[in-house]
Ligand code: ATP
């Protein structure tokens with residue numbers, strides 16, 4: 001190529017190519033995902049088609065292509081750390097893509113990609129490399145299909161087709177959602193592009209770590225839906241989803257190494273340089289700052305253009321964080337007044353034709369950035385206030401130097417420029433410890449921000465700042481070893497007091513302390529965190545919880561119970577050892593239990609959840625039926641056997657793959673790195689249990705002492721839960737059970753051994769007694785009934801009895817009518833009773849009397865109406881219920897009258 005194409009032309013060539021191949025060109029979706037809680041921002045071209053892949057939505061076309069605005073600052077795809085430090089990763093970038101929705105598949109996707117790159121863009125085929133998927137976990141099939149099409153559909157050198165595992169060649173938009181194996185196209189910039197030359201052991205390679213090879217295009221063959229936790233479900237149809245980094249292909253076609261040297265970024269960098277008033281040499285000296293600013297102003301322009309306003313949490317946190325980061329880098333270029341908004345016109349000039357939302361909202365974007373930047377500059381005032389506080393505190397102590405760490409904290413966290421700190425210090429007759437300050441500044445690591453959570457708790461935003469603060473004070477990383485002991489001597493390196501960072505705390509304050517070294521265990525893998533104390537020269541903090549809010553930072557959460565801890569103080573960390581020993585017993589026992597379950601119930605048993613506390617262990621697993629008592633006993637026996645064998649418990653580090661091939665149990669939900677920790681219980685000859693685990697364990701199985709199952713229950717379909725305990729817990733369970741037995745024995749005045757027999761005897765006695773009571777009750781009722789007969793009246797020659805009686809149920813009432821008929825050899829009886837607060841009426845007579853017009857059914861029906869109910873029945877026997885029991889006497893009072901009306905002859 002003699003005349004290099006512009007970025008606008010390169011974009012258009014892509015779209016034209018796919019339009020010619022039957023693709024509908026669609027607009028970019030917004031950076032703000034529509035109705036997708038799994039994403040903070042659009043991170044790939046396929047996001048807007050997620051519903052089509054999942055089969056829940058359709059489009060009027062089956063082939064599409066576009067350029068999509070993407071942000072990669074959070075979640076599964078977070079490139080923030082790379083931005084400005086390499087030449088290929090941005091926060092905001094454009095992704096060119098073409099899609100097939102159940103239409104063409106690997107053959108065409110590969111053929112066209114190759115055709116476009118080599119024919120249309122004219123890339124040298126010897127510089128192109130393709131990768132295909134080969135599962136490093138040995139679960140999914142190798143993508144031979146794609147490999148074959150690379151051979152038949154392109155003229156790529158056969159040795160330029162390389163297999164890679166899940167990390168590189170299995171694409172997922174997030175932990176859940178459409179995914180599948182992919183095939184990536186990489187570009188070789190030649191050995192001179194390597195930025196790791198001379199680094200011992202460095203080899204330039206595809207998917208390596210130097211700038212020589214760049215991934216440009218990813219062809220994803222969508223065929224699964226990830227349900228999370230490593231579970232994949234096949235999709236109803238197969239699709240193609242490709243993504244090419246636009247800035248990267250432009251850089252290659254324009255013959256430059258870094259994306260920042262393309263016409264997409266150069267004008268922004270030039271404008272920044274002009275605003276900063278720096279020479280070219282100065283610009284080269286501050287390359288990273290220029291690049292970060294250029295990247296971040298694009299991100300800001302597009303984010304705000306899509307309606308994301310700076311805020312303290314959620315999506316809005318990203319523009320705020322990105323702006324602050326840019327402004328901080330701006331300080332390195334000498335900016336002290338707002339400048340970011342002045343770059344917006346340049347961004348819009350480059351991108352506005354493709355993204356018309358930018359020119360439409362340019363004034364709003366500038367105003368938003370400007371007010372946000374001003375707001376941030378105001379935090380400088382807070383920095384000054386803080387500085388004066390520090391000075392007066394130091395004055396009380398008779399000191400005259402501001403510690404370097406403090407000056408750096410003011411600068412880095414509160415944004416107070418060091419020149420200002422020096423000036424103010426001078427006014428108070430102070431100096432800044434420049435040596436300490438320089439040391440810290442040099443050791444400062446990259447900025448970290450937590451944007452993983454869509455809802456960011458403002459308190460959580462303190463952690464990245466705390467992390468930076470600790471990092472720059474300490475030239476060496478935090479040491480964390482929960483395995484070797486319960487106590488360690490170290491010093492305090494950082495502190496949160498209440499809701500802010502601080503350097504000193506007072507008795508009764510709620511604090512979070514960071515230490516240079518700690519042996520506290522942080523909750524993970526089901527094992528709860530340690531508790532304990534941190535003791536300084538004249539202070540003590542009671543630790544209630546320990547957390548790792550971000551990688552590399554461990555905070556000890558608790559309360560100052562004595563004295564005034566301060567950052568820099570020496571301190572002794574003391575884990576509550578008794579509690580931890582109980583936890584270790586329960587954790588090792590969990591492994592033994594897991595193994596015993598598989599032994600007794602079958603190898604289908606897999607852990608579905610676990611909790612290890614000092615008191616007990618809880619283990620959830622998949623199994624369809626409750627355990628039988630025999631199975632429970634057998635499990636306890638196996639575990640006890642392992643305890644008695646007193647096996648050594650050993651841990652080793654191993655490659656994940658090797659561990660799996662040796663049959664080590666891995667828990668499905670857990671994510672493992674390449675190197676894993678294997679916990680083995682066994683001796684030279686026997687391996688009782690082997691699991692991947694980061695938890696703390698006893699050193700020999702005998703240390704567990706005793707093991708007992710407390711209960712076994714169902715938790716949802718096909719899942720069971722066992723709670724068990726060890727050591728003193730087991731003893732306590734035993735003692736509690738014994739105490740209960742003894743109490744029962746004392747109540748029965750019988751020896752414990754005789755309890756079952758005695759209980760059996762008691763139950764028999766009770767049954768007999770119940771029977772007797774029943775008989776007696778009847779006898780009594782009959783006797784009572786006898787006296788009722790005094791109330792019999794005669795209607796003509798017919799004896800009639802209408803009475804309210806006490807009866808427990810309808811059966812008894814019916815029985816009473818039988819007694820009456822026996823006794824009176826005929827007649828009419830109507831009984832009422834209140835049963836469960838409701839009136840019940842029964843009427844009975846003899847066949848002979850029905851001939852004379854008496855009808856029990858009609859009688860009851862009419863009476864029931866009086867008590868708010870209904871019913872009826874045969875002429876000789878009927879019953880009915882009602883609602884109003886208070887009307888019963890009145891109803892019964894009408895019986896004689898009614899019968900009079902019925903009798904014939
Ligand atoms: P890398 O390994 O380089 O980070 P990736 O595997 O994360 O890339 P994909 O998720 O496959 O990339 O995205 C598709 C294409 O988008 C990549 O081939 C690359 O060209 C481009 N791309 C990915 N991340 C970025 C980024 N942060 N900035 C610019 N382009 C990117």
Ligand code: MG
Pocket residue numbers: 077079
């Ligand atoms: Mg990436």
